[in-house]
Amino acid sequence: xxxxxxxxxxxxxxxxxxxxxxxxxxxxxxxxDYEKDEDVNTCLDRMGYGIGVRLIDxxxxxxxxxxxxxxxxxxxxxxxxxxxxxxxxxxSVSCSSAAGNEFSLILDKNPLVDFVEELPAERSSLxxxxxxxxxxxxxxxxVHLAAEVTFLQDRLKxxxxxxxxxxxxxxxxxRKHKRN
Amino acid sequence: xxxxxxxxxxxxxxxxxxxxxxDVLEFLGNPANYPVSIRFGRHRLSSNEKxxxxxxxxxxxxxxxxxxxxxxxxxxxxxxxxxxxLHCFQTLTGxxxxxxxxxxxxxIDALLRKIYEIYSDFALKNPFYSLEMPIxxxxxxxxxxxxxxxxxxxxxxxxxx
Numbered sequence: 001x002x003x004x005x006x007x008x009x010x011x012x013x014x015x016x017x018x019x020x021x022x023x024x025x026x027x028x029x030x031x032x033d034y035e036k037d038e039d040v041n042t043c044l045d046r047m048g049y050g051i052g053v054r055l056i057d058x059x060x061x062x063x064x065x066x067x068x069x070x071x072x073x074x075x076x077x078x079x080x081x082x083x084x085x086x087x088x089x090x091x092s093v094s095c096s097s098a099a100g101n102e103f104s105l106i107l108d109k110n111p112l113v114d115f116v117e118e119l120p121a122e123r124s125s126l127x128x129x130x131x132x133x134x135x136x137x138x139x140x141x142x143v144h145l146a147a148e149v150t151f152l153q154d155r156l157k158x159x160x161x162x163x164x165x166x167x168x169x170x171x172x173x174x175r176k177h178k179r180n
Numbered sequence: 181x182x183x184x185x186x187x188x189x190x191x192x193x194x195x196x197x198x199x200x201x202x203d204v205l206e207f208l209g210n211p212a213n214y215p216v217s218i219r220f221g222r223h224r225l226s227s228n229e230k231x232x233x234x235x236x237x238x239x240x241x242x243x244x245x246x247x248x249x250x251x252x253x254x255x256x257x258x259x260x261x262x263x264x265x266l267h268c269f270q271t272l273t274g275x276x277x278x279x280x281x282x283x284x285x286x287x288i289d290a291l292l293r294k295i296y297e298i299y300s301d302f303a304l305k306n307p308f309y310s311l312e313m314p315i316x317x318x319x320x321x322x323x324x325x326x327x328x329x330x331x332x333x334x335x336x337x338x339x340x341x
Contacts, residue, residue: 053311054300054304054305054311056273057271057273057275057296057299057300057304058300058301058304058305060271060272060273060296060300061271061293061296061297061299061300062297062300064293067272142273142274143272143273144274
């Protein structure tokens with residue numbers, strides 16, 4: 001592939017439709033490969049993880065953000081900077097536990113489901129956008145934050161909203177000494 | 181300390197043998213071969229030596245930030261000697277970029293951040309590159325070279341390395 005060195009602005013824009021179609025093709029192929037919804041979900045999560053561990057450095061290099069000092073700051077960063085940068089949407093954030101380690105991202109708009117209204121009857125447990133959960137999980141792991149990320153609600157399944165739940169698994173204070 | 185014979189009579193030496201395959205010490209010991217010109221210098225580091233030195237630096241970096249009387253110290257950012265300056269930038273993901281440059285060279289901070297971008301583009305986005313392995317990506321090398329050339333021109337003095 002002969003691509004000239006140095007990035008030009010024009011190279012950044014590709015068709016949104018192509019991206020959404022590609023994602024749809026990926027999910028469709030996985031549905032052909034795996035009978036059980038759980039297997040497809042796991043596969044999507046694993047793929048997302050592989051993307052997340054690489055995407056995090058792109059995010060940090062490009063956004064030049066400072067280190068987050070709390071789980072709340074981290075979640076805000078994901079919603080307001082990362083989601084905006086990569087998907088062009090800004091989910092709203094809410095904290096769902098007194099301990100301060102469980103958060104929810106409510107997605108009002110989600111480009112990945114542009115062309116999908118609801119899941120087929122035989123795929124009722126499919127987490128169509130599970131790739132996103134893997135991406136978030138992989139990215140957080142590379143900045144030394146272990147987390148569980150799952151879809152708590154999904155409009156595709158008939159829920160009122162689409163909600164991603166992030167549960168941070170270690171206390172924030174432990175992080176300081178593990179930096180190096 | 182650390183110097184070795186690099187070339188004899190203009191032809192590079194290969195370990196203990198000259199370019200023609202003769203033993204170096206034997207060749208130098210035979211007066212019939214004089215006059216002979218010998219080039220001494222430091223060997224370029226092999227990949228293994230680089231890995232070893234890098235991991236030693238990694239340990240020093242960790243010790244540096246723990247020794248700090250202030251909490252939350254960043255670790256070694258710069259190491260200055262009379263012949264070179266070592267600049268180190270650690271990302272939030274724990275990757276360290278190390279640049280050795282002339283002490284008078286300016287703009288290294290910008291260079292380090294540029295290298296981070298180049299790494300995140302041409303190494304990380306290459307699906308055939310495995311994390312933590314040596315980077316053997318053509319586009320990475322090309323863009324890195326370009327960035328170094330730009331940085332050299334910006335500084336008051338020549339070579340970065």
